[in-house]
Amino acid sequence: MASVFKKALVIVLVLVLGGVAFGAWSGSEASVKVVHYGESNTNVLAVGDRTVTLTETHETTKPGTYWLEWTGSYTMLGSIVARPPGKVTRQVLRGTMPSVGTPGHFGNVPPGDPEVAWGIDFSEIMIPTELGPAPAWYVPGRGTTWFVAVHGQNGRRKAELKVLPVVHDLELPFLDISYRNDEGAPDSPDRLLHLGDSEWRDLEAALRRAQQLGAKRFVLYGTSMGGQIVGQFLARSELAGLVNRVIMDAPMIDVRMTAEQGARNYHLPAFVAPLSNQVVQWRTGVDVDRLSLIRHPPKVRPPLLLIHTTPDTDHPIEEAHGLVATGRRLNWDITFEEFPRGEHTEAWNVDRARYDHAVRAYLMADRPATGEQSSDEGA
Numbered sequence: 001m002a003s004v005f006k007k008a009l010v011i012v013l014v015l016v017l018g019g020v021a022f023g024a025w026s027g028s029e030a031s032v033k034v035v036h037y038g039e040s041n042t043n044v045l046a047v048g049d050r051t052v053t054l055t056e057t058h059e060t061t062k063p064g065t066y067w068l069e070w071t072g073s074y075t076m077l078g079s080i081v082a083r084p085p086g087k088v089t090r091q092v093l094r095g096t097m098p099s100v101g102t103p104g105h106f107g108n109v110p111p112g113d114p115e116v117a118w119g120i121d122f123s124e125i126m127i128p129t130e131l132g133p134a135p136a137w138y139v140p141g142r143g144t145t146w147f148v149a150v151h152g153q154n155g156r157r158k159a160e161l162k163v164l165p166v167v168h169d170l171e172l173p174f175l176d177i178s179y180r181n182d183e184g185a186p187d188s189p190d191r192l193l194h195l196g197d198s199e200w201r202d203l204e205a206a207l208r209r210a211q212q213l214g215a216k217r218f219v220l221y222g223t224s225m226g227g228q229i230v231g232q233f234l235a236r237s238e239l240a241g242l243v244n245r246v247i248m249d250a251p252m253i254d255v256r257m258t259a260e261q262g263a264r265n266y267h268l269p270a271f272v273a274p275l276s277n278q279v280v281q282w283r284t285g286v287d288v289d290r291l292s293l294i295r296h297p298p299k300v301r302p303p304l305l306l307i308h309t310t311p312d313t314d315h316p317i318e319e320a321h322g323l324v325a326t327g328r329r330l331n332w333d334i335t336f337e338e339f340p341r342g343e344h345t346e347a348w349n350v351d352r353a354r355y356d357h358a359v360r361a362y363l364m365a366d367r368p369a370t371g372e373q374s375s376d377e378g379a
Contacts, residue, residue, distance in 0.1 A: 040103035045087055047097055052077065053089040059106045060088045064350040067111055070104035074111035108349045110161040114139055117161045120168055127177060129205040132186035134178045136206060139164065141173035144216040145244060149176045150203055152224025153193060162348045163221060166356050170363055173215065177206040190284060195255055196228035197286040203229055204237045219245045219363065223345050224315065227251020228291060234298035245366055247305045247359065250312055250345045253319035255291040261316045294322040303333040305362045309342035335362060
C-alpha cells in the first residue's frame with residue numbers, strides 16, 4: 001500500500017512540476033515572443049445612414065472611438081447607437097462604408113499611416129540602428145524640438161498615431177519609430193523581445209538621425225512597453241539630457257509587477273510569475289529586476305505626463321501608482337492622469353477630448369521649447 005501511495009505522490013509531483021514549468025514557459029512567451037497581428041475579429045451585418053452594424057463581441061461593445069479595418073480600407077467608428085440581440089450598431093465618423101458580409105478587424109489603433117489615418121502628409125525615413133536600417137514615419141513641423149513616439153510590445157507604428165493630430169496642430173516635428181523585431185525592421189540576434197533592455201538603443205539611434213536632420217531637443221512618447229524603452233533610454237543613453245518632456249501611456253513600469261498581473265490573468269499561482277521571469281532571463285540574458293522604473297528610476301528625469309486606465313489588465317494601475325509615489329520621493333515632476341474606463345492603451349479611445357486636452361496642455365506648458373520659435377530656433 002505504501003508503494004502505491006509513493007507512486008501516486010510521484011505522479012502528482014511530476015504533474016505539478018510539469019504544470020509549473022508550462023506556466024513559467026507560457027509566461028515567458030507572453031513576455032518575449034514576437035507576434036504580428038492582422039486577423040479579422042468581427043463581421044459587418046448591416047450598413048445604414050452613417051452607421052455600421054457588427055457582430056456583438058467584447059471588443060465591438062466598448063464605448064468610445066475605434067476603427068474597423070478590412071482589406072485595403074477602414075472606417076472610424078464612434079458611439080453605439082443600438083444593440084439588437086447579437087449585434088452592435090455604431091456611428092461612422094469617417095472613412096469608407098463597408099459592404100454587408102465584410103470580415104474586419106475592430107481595434108483601438110488608427111489604420112495605415114499618417115496620411116491614411118488623418119490625411120497628414122509624411123515621409124518614411126530609415127534609422128541606421130546597430131542591427132541595420134529600421135523605418136520611421138516623419139511628419140515635418142516647425143522648430144528644433146521633435147516629438148518622438150515609441151510603440152509597445154508586438155505593436156506597430158500606427159498605434160502611436162492617436163496623438164498625432166494634437167502634435168501636428170502644435171506644429172511639432174513628429175517621428176514615429178520602429179525597432180528590432182518589428183515588421184520591416186531588423187531582427188534581434190535571438191529574435192526575442194528584451195522588454196526595453198536592448199530596444200532603447202534603437203530609440204537612441206533614432207534621436208541621432210533626428211539630430212542629423214536638425215533636431216536639438218526632444219519630447220518622448222511611449223505607450224505600453226514603449227514606456228519602458230523610454231525609461232531605459234533615460235537611464236542609460238548619453239543623449240538623455242536632450243529630452244525636455246516625456247509622455248507615457250499605459251507604460252510597462254515594472255516588469256515584475258507585469259508578470260504578476262499576467263499570472264492573475266491566466267489564473268495561475270502567484271509563484272509562477274517569478275519563475276516566468278527566470279525563464280525570460282535564461283532565454284534573453286535580461287536582468288528583469290533591473291526593468292523597474294519604481295525601484296530603479298532613471299538618472300535623468302524630465303517632467304512626465306503619465307496616463308493610465310484603472311481597468312488595465314496588461315500593466316496594472318498599481319504600476320502607475322508606484323511610479324507616482326517614486327516621483328514624490330525624488331521630487332520628480334510627474335503629472336498623473338488616471339482614466340476610470342478603458343482597457344490597455346485605451347484612454348484616448350474612451351475619452352478622446354480629455355486625452356487630447358491633457359496632452360495639449362502639457363506640451364503648451366513648455367511651448368517655447370516644443371513648438372514655437374525661440375531665440376535659437378529657425379522656422
